[in-house]
Amino acid sequence: MKIIHSIGIIFFLLLAVALPSHAGIVVTDAGGRSIPVDRPFTRIISLYGAHTRNLDTLGLDDEIIGICPMDKWTGKPTFFYHDGLEKFLAARPDLVLIRPMIDRAYAALVKGMERSGIVVVSLQPGSVEQMFDYWLKLGTLTGKDYQARQMVSTFKNEITEITSVTRTIPNKKQVYFEAIHSRMKTFTPGSVAIFALETAGGINIAQDAPSVRGTNIAFYGKERILSHAHEIDVFLAQKGAMNQPTIKEIKHEPGFDVIRAVKDDQIFIVDEKIVSRPTMDLLKGIHTIADILYPEVFEKRRLQ
Numbered sequence: 558m559k560i561i562h563s564i565g566i567i568f569f570l571l572l573a574v575a576l577p578s579h580a581g582i583v584v585t586d587a588g589g590r591s592i593p594v595d596r597p598f599t600r601i602i603s604l605y606g607a608h609t610r611n612l613d614t615l616g617l618d619d620e621i622i623g624i625c626p627m628d629k630w631t632g633k634p635t636f637f638y639h640d641g642l643e644k645f646l647a648a649r650p651d652l653v654l655i656r657p658m659i660d661r662a663y664a665a666l667v668k669g670m671e672r673s674g675i676v677v678v679s680l681q682p683g684s685v686e687q688m689f690d691y692w693l694k695l696g697t698l699t700g701k702d703y704q705a706r707q708m709v710s711t712f713k714n715e716i717t718e719i720t721s722v723t724r725t726i727p728n729k730k731q732v733y734f735e736a737i738h739s740r741m742k743t744f745t746p747g748s749v750a751i752f753a754l755e756t757a758g759g760i761n762i763a764q765d766a767p768s769v770r771g772t773n774i775a776f777y778g779k780e781r782i783l784s785h786a787h788e789i790d791v792f793l794a795q796k797g798a799m800n801q802p803t804i805k806e807i808k809h810e811p812g813f814d815v816i817r818a819v820k821d822d823q824i825f826i827v828d829e830k831i832v833s834r835p836t837m838d839l840l841k842g843i844h845t846i847a848d849i850l851y852p853e854v855f856e857k858r859r860l861q
Contacts, residue, residue, distance in 0.1 A: 582595075586679045587656075587679045597698070598620070598652035598676070600648075601653075601654065602621075602645065604655045605625065605654065606627060607834040608680070609624045610628075610834065610838065622648055634648070645666075645670055646670075651675070652676050652677075653678075658681075660679045683773055685752045685835075722847075723756065732754055732761060732791045733789045734754050735793065736750070743777045745772075746766065749773065754793070757843050759791070762788060779812060791823045792818040794825070794826050796827070
């Protein structure tokens with residue numbers, strides 16, 4: 558009996574070692590899906606630039622078999638949500654990463670992939686706290702849990718260093734942060750972009766900006782912007798694939814000539830990839846904004 562008992566214990570231990578480390582883990586996405594992760598996914602298509610950037614940061618390469626057309630990753634085939642289902646099926650992915658906009662606007666494609674056995678996960682954090690959880694979920698899905706925790710730790714440590722400088726700056730500058738120039742939109746309080754601005758020591762002038770359809774983009778309107786004309790020290794605008802403002806365009810916008818920042822030539826354009834996307838590049842965005850707002854403070858810090 559002792560021998561049988563010992564064999565049973567050995568068998569149990571061997572079985573425990575053989576079990577995947579992800580056994581029993583479930584990831585819940587933005588669409589309410591519950592995805593069991595018994596083992597890391599190894600054939601992944603990313604249909605959102607932030608996913609692609611984060612997967613790269615996590616150290617993945619061979620596991621990524623497709624990216625969206627605007628991403629840059631040498632040798633990776635591109636996929637778009639306008640593509641037919643057949644293209645996705647031919648690639649044989651075991652995971653397709655999307656964001657809620659794709660879930661809503663291209664439901665037929667998403668449902669087709671799911672019916673064909675492809676796991677679809679929709680993720681897009683709305684705040685920095687959600688961003689940390691998002692990174693950890695990507696780590697779980699890909700078997701890069703340790704790397705994901707390191708991303709969170711590195712980011713938090715860098716933020717602590719930056720805020721140790723910005724919190725001591727007197728007379729902080731008031732900023733209007735434009736999201737889409739043609740529509741006079743800004744960002745909602747608590748969004749990733751506003752976190753970047755406030756961590757860099759800026760004061761968001763549009764604290765009352767209402768969200769558009771539950772997104773991080775807020776309609777503000779010219780009348781509201783001009784109501785703060787004499788308070789805006791810096792006019793900051795993001796630039797990306799769908800939004801291409803120029804300093805000249807902002808400067809010559811009818812009515813904007815009364816804005817203090819416009820009169821003082823304090824108009825600056827920043828890349829949306831470093832201020833709006835939930836990636837480690839957000840640290841670069843924060844440093845960029847800090848240098849714009851307080852160049853003398855951060856130049857002095859670099860020389861120390």
